[in-house]
Amino acid sequence: MCLGIPxxxxxxxxxxxxxxxxxxVKRTIxxxxxxxxxxxxxxxVHAGFAIERIDPAEAAERIELLKTLLEEPV
Amino acid sequence: xxxxxxxxxxxEVLAQTLMERVNRLGRRLAEEKGRKLKIMEVCGTHTVAYAxxxxxxxxxxxxxxxxxxxxxxxxxxxxxLDRVFSLAGLEDTxxxxxxxxxxxxxxxxxxxxxxxxxGRVQICYSPLEAVETAARxxxxxxxxxxxxxxxxxPAAAATILQxxxxxxxxxxxxxxxxxxxxxxxxxLQKGNPTGLDGFLLPGHVSTVLGSNAFSFIxxxxxxxxxxxxxxxxxxxxxxxxxxFIAEKKAAVGNAYTHVVREEGNxxxxxxxxxxxxxxxxxxxxxxxVIPESGYTLKPRYAEYNARQQFITxxxxxxxxxxxxxxxxxxxxxxxxxxxLFSRRCTPSSPVGPCMVSxxxxxxxxxxxx
Amino acid sequence: MKIEKSTQEIIISSHGDGGLLTHQLLQxxxxxxxxxxxxxxxxxxxxxxxxxxxxxxxxxxxxxxxxFFKGGDIGKLAVCGTVNDLVVSGARPLWLSAAFIxxxxxxxxxxxxxxxxxxxxxxxxxxxxVTGDTKVVDSGNRENLFINxxxxxLVYPEAQxxxxxxQPSDVVIASGSIGDHGAAILAERLGFTSENSPVSDCAPLAxxxxxxxxxxxxxxVMRDPTRGGLATTLIELAAAGGVDLLLEEKMICVKPxxxxxxxxxxxxxxFLASEGRAVLIAxxxxxxxxxxxxxxxxxxxxxxxxxxxxxxxxxxxxxxxxGGTRRLKMLSGTPLPRIC
Numbered sequence: 001m002c003l004g005i006p007x008x009x010x011x012x013x014x015x016x017x018x019x020x021x022x023x024x025v026k027r028t029i030x031x032x033x034x035x036x037x038x039x040x041x042x043x044x045v046h047a048g049f050a051i052e053r054i055d056p057a058e059a060a061e062r063i064e065l066l067k068t069l070l071e072e073p074v
Numbered sequence: 075x076x077x078x079x080x081x082x083x084x085x086e087v088l089a090q091t092l093m094e095r096v097n098r099l100g101r102r103l104a105e106e107k108g109r110k111l112k113i114m115e116v117c118g119t120h121t122v123a124y125a126x127x128x129x130x131x132x133x134x135x136x137x138x139x140x141x142x143x144x145x146x147x148x149x150x151x152x153x154x155l156d157r158v159f160s161l162a163g164l165e166d167t168x169x170x171x172x173x174x175x176x177x178x179x180x181x182x183x184x185x186x187x188x189x190x191x192x193g194r195v196q197i198c199y200s201p202l203e204a205v206e207t208a209a210r211x212x213x214x215x216x217x218x219x220x221x222x223x224x225x226x227x228p229a230a231a232a233t234i235l236q237x238x239x240x241x242x243x244x245x246x247x248x249x250x251x252x253x254x255x256x257x258x259x260x261x262l263q264k265g266n267p268t269g270l271d272g273f274l275l276p277g278h279v280s281t282v283l284g285s286n287a288f289s290f291i292x293x294x295x296x297x298x299x300x301x302x303x304x305x306x307x308x309x310x311x312x313x314x315x316x317x318f319i320a321e322k323k324a325a326v327g328n329a330y331t332h333v334v335r336e337e338g339n340x341x342x343x344x345x346x347x348x349x350x351x352x353x354x355x356x357x358x359x360x361x362x363v364i365p366e367s368g369y370t371l372k373p374r375y376a377e378y379n380a381r382q383q384f385i386t387x388x389x390x391x392x393x394x395x396x397x398x399x400x401x402x403x404x405x406x407x408x409x410x411x412x413x414l415f416s417r418r419c420t421p422s423s424p425v426g427p428c429m430v431s432x433x434x435x436x437x438x439x440x441x442x443x
Numbered sequence: 444m445k446i447e448k449s450t451q452e453i454i455i456s457s458h459g460d461g462g463l464l465t466h467q468l469l470q471x472x473x474x475x476x477x478x479x480x481x482x483x484x485x486x487x488x489x490x491x492x493x494x495x496x497x498x499x500x501x502x503x504x505x506x507x508x509x510x511f512f513k514g515g516d517i518g519k520l521a522v523c524g525t526v527n528d529l530v531v532s533g534a535r536p537l538w539l540s541a542a543f544i545x546x547x548x549x550x551x552x553x554x555x556x557x558x559x560x561x562x563x564x565x566x567x568x569x570x571x572x573v574t575g576d577t578k579v580v581d582s583g584n585r586e587n588l589f590i591n592x593x594x595x596x597l598v599y600p601e602a603q604x605x606x607x608x609x610q611p612s613d614v615v616i617a618s619g620s621i622g623d624h625g626a627a628i629l630a631e632r633l634g635f636t637s638e639n640s641p642v643s644d645c646a647p648l649a650x651x652x653x654x655x656x657x658x659x660x661x662x663x664v665m666r667d668p669t670r671g672g673l674a675t676t677l678i679e680l681a682a683a684g685g686v687d688l689l690l691e692e693k694m695i696c697v698k699p700x701x702x703x704x705x706x707x708x709x710x711x712x713x714f715l716a717s718e719g720r721a722v723l724i725a726x727x728x729x730x731x732x733x734x735x736x737x738x739x740x741x742x743x744x745x746x747x748x749x750x751x752x753x754x755x756x757x758x759x760x761x762x763x764x765x766g767g768t769r770r771l772k773m774l775s776g777t778p779l780p781r782i783c
Contacts, residue, residue, distance in 0.1 A: 002117070002119060002222070002223060002225035002226060002276065002278035002279060002782060002783060003119055003278075003303075003706075003707075003709045003781065003782060003783060004225070004277070004278045004281070004303070004333075005703075005706050005707045021637065022703045022707075023639075023699040023700045023702070023703035024637060024638070024639025024640055024699070024700040024703070025630065025635050025637065025639070025640050025641070025700050025703040025704055025707065026635060026636070026637035026639075026640065027633075027634055027635045027707075028634070029200070030200070030202065030229070030232060032232060032341070032345070033228055033232075033339060033341050033342040033345065034339075034341070035341055044278070044281060044333050045707070046225055046226065046229065046278060046782070047172070047199065047200055047201060047222075047226055047229045047782050048199055048200020048201070048202060048203075048229065049200065049228065049229040049232065051225065051228070051229075051278065051281050051282060051339060051342060052281045052282075052333055052334075052335075052339050052342075054332050054333055055331075055332045055333075056332075058331050058332040059332035062310075062331055062332055063088070066088060066092070066306075066310065067088070070088070070091050070092065070095065086764060089764075089765060090765065090766075093765055093766070118783055119783050125769060126711075126763070126769065127763055127764075127765055127767065128762070128763030128764075128765045128766060128767020128768060128769055129765060129767055130767070130769075131767035131768050131769060132765065132766065132767040145783060146782075146783065147783070172780065172781060172782045173708075173709075173779025173780045173781045174781045174782055174783055176776075176779060177457065177776050184455075186455045186456060186457065186776075187453060187455055189455070189456070190453050190454060190455040190456065191453060197779050197780060198780070199633045199634075199707075199708065199780040221782075222782055225782075226782055305764070305765060420463070420775070421463070421772075421775035421776065422457070422462070422463040422464050422467070422775040422776070431783065433709075433781075433783045440772060441772045442769045442770070442772075443769060443770065
């Protein structure tokens with residue numbers, strides 16, 4: 001029901017707006033829902049708003065968990 | 075760039091392996107039950123994502139994926155669509171909305187036709203563009219059609235707050251925002267008449283609400299899992315759900331943990347709370363009136379509420395008696411069971427809204443299956 | 444291909460997207476009125492036989508907002524678009540016309556820029572613009588510059604392109620990445636441009652066709668997947684050829700920045716226009732030679748085999764990276780940014 005795309009914050013204008021990019025595509029987005037966001041953070045963008053920060057440690061751990069899971073015998 | 079490619083290929087290998095696991099488990103479960111498993115993709119974007127990635131095709135032998143009430147266009151009642159479209163015909167109005175709404179058929183017209191007939195309609199990516207448009211066109215009455223679910227609600231709220239901060243007097247919002255948990259509750263009210271084996275829960279609504287917002291589903295005995303939208307996310311969501319089904323575990327799982335937190339995004343919800351309040355009841359297509367299932371603007375923002383400030387005289391809504399959109403979005407029927415599907419009802423001349431939105435169940439079936 | 448009865452009484456923007464509604468207009472209004480043997484060829488250009496000569500004639504009108512975009516402008520597009528329609532019909536472009544509908548209030552300097560861009564593109568092809576027309580309209584928008592170009596070319600004798608020549612086991616080749624132009628325009632319109640954002644692939648295909656000449660008798664049909672994108676073009680070919688086309692997603696080149704725009708806006712890259720790509724269907728035995736040749740053409744280095752023809756009933760299917768198969772449908776409605 002709601003498209004959301006991971007983008008990386010490449011510069012922060014103020015506590016409301018920042019520039020986000022993915023694969024060379026850039027746009028000014030609102031960061032007011034992710035207070036404390038910093039340059040380099042990955043966020044999930046919906047309709048021009050970052051609606052959440054993507055947790056890199058969790059993302060990596062999730063993949064590790066999956067790998068372990070896939071190594072288990074069926 | 076190379077790194078990206080490596081990641082993609084790593085994910086692709088993982089996805090392939092996971093796909094095999096999903097197949098094996100899914101087939102086994104279907105065999106045990108002696109029928110296909112029935113799973114509801116609550117979210118329309120999931121309907122599209124599963125279909126587009128080819129998963130819907132690959133699992134079709136053992137899994138019946140049903141659409142749910144998770145396409146905002148599809149669940150909007152005809153009467154609301156008619157009112158929204160009538161605004162385009164008023165003098166000096168300029169409608170700003172998402173592309174999703176442009177071709178949706180009301181009883182009498184579409185926004186695309188209104189535009190062709192001289193109405194001013196602008197498609198935006200971010201709702202904030204509506205504020206810019208209002209600032210640049212002081213003589214126009216700019217109405218932002220705030221359609222969506224909890225995911226889009228905070229963006230709509232932020233937009234209204236910005237219009238207020240900029241003291242714009244030519245900006246209004248028309249809220250058509252619905253809430254997902256009450257809709258699932260409504261589906262489950264009569265037990266489990268459609269015989270669902272599991273729910274795939276919307277990843278981005280959950281981002282705002284938190285996975286805990288869906289824990290009430292457990293009481294129904296039906297397992298549910300929050301899933302994301304990339305191929306790997308889709309498969310992890312499905313695999314987790316199949317495992318829950320195998321273990322008869324009536325729990326709400328989260329297979330999108332790097333984005334969705336149990337408690338969701340509180341800042342986003344606070345933003346919603348500043349502008350919106352839950353209506354006593356909201357009318358849904360296919361589901362009827364559901365108590366406390368939609369947002370309206372708080373009295374404090376009544377002057378921005380286009381629903382109150384622009385009253386148009388709209389004839390009673392007309393829906394085609396053969397259209398079964400209502401059945402489709404509640405998982406009671408698949409698009410193929412509709413007599414109009416792909417015959418009189420196609421994306422270029424849609425009869426019901428499920429066909430016009432590419433993420434509507436009928437649109438997704440038409441485009442991807 | 445099945446076209447449903449129209450219920451729309453007025454022209455809406457989707458009638459111009461090259462998809463279902465455009466086809467509906469053709470079937471319901473234009474074909475019945477103008478019907479003749481040349482029009483019924485329904486190719487990118489009409490093939491006109493005159494004594495021993497085979498001429499190709501095509502016309503196209505160009506409407507694009509913004510007028511200037513990364514990788515091109517409406518002038519370059521107006522030359523390339525018509526040239527490419529001739530080229531994919533197996534013709535060498537000989538003459539071009541240019542007609543302008545100018546909006547009141549347009550800056551002359553801007554018009555001059557557009558015209559010089561046309562001149563530069565046409566000169567690079569040694570293609571004279573031999574006649575033209577100018578009209579001015581009050582359209583209320585200074586961006587509303589419309590250009591029509593008509594091209595006449597000479598069809599190479601060995602070029603006998605037609606979808607009915609497609610046979611099961613023929614292969615589908617694309618001369619590079621897909622959707623660059625459409626993505627570049629969407630990026631411009633919606634504020635996503637940056638140094639690395641999508642660049643229009645707008646370019647003439649004349650050099651490419653020249654290189655392919657030795658293989659013309661192996662090529663069944665050639666198209667440029669402009670409006671409606673790759674999906675719409677291949678569905679048209681499958682329908683006209685009475686075969687099914689099965690595409691491999693992993694073989695179709697979509698640039699990361701194009702797929703990023705498509706993902707953000709929720710549009711399918713297979714529906715985004717290319718303006719400098721050819722899609723050709725050729726005999727399987729010749730495909731490796733054709734591919735080798737294509738890769739030597741500047742701009743076509745990323746050519747790849749993207750699919751194969753099967754016995755069927757005129758549908759196009761895509762096998763996804765995960766191995767599932769889905770049917771491709773013709774575009775219905777210009778791709779627009781969506782929240783869902």
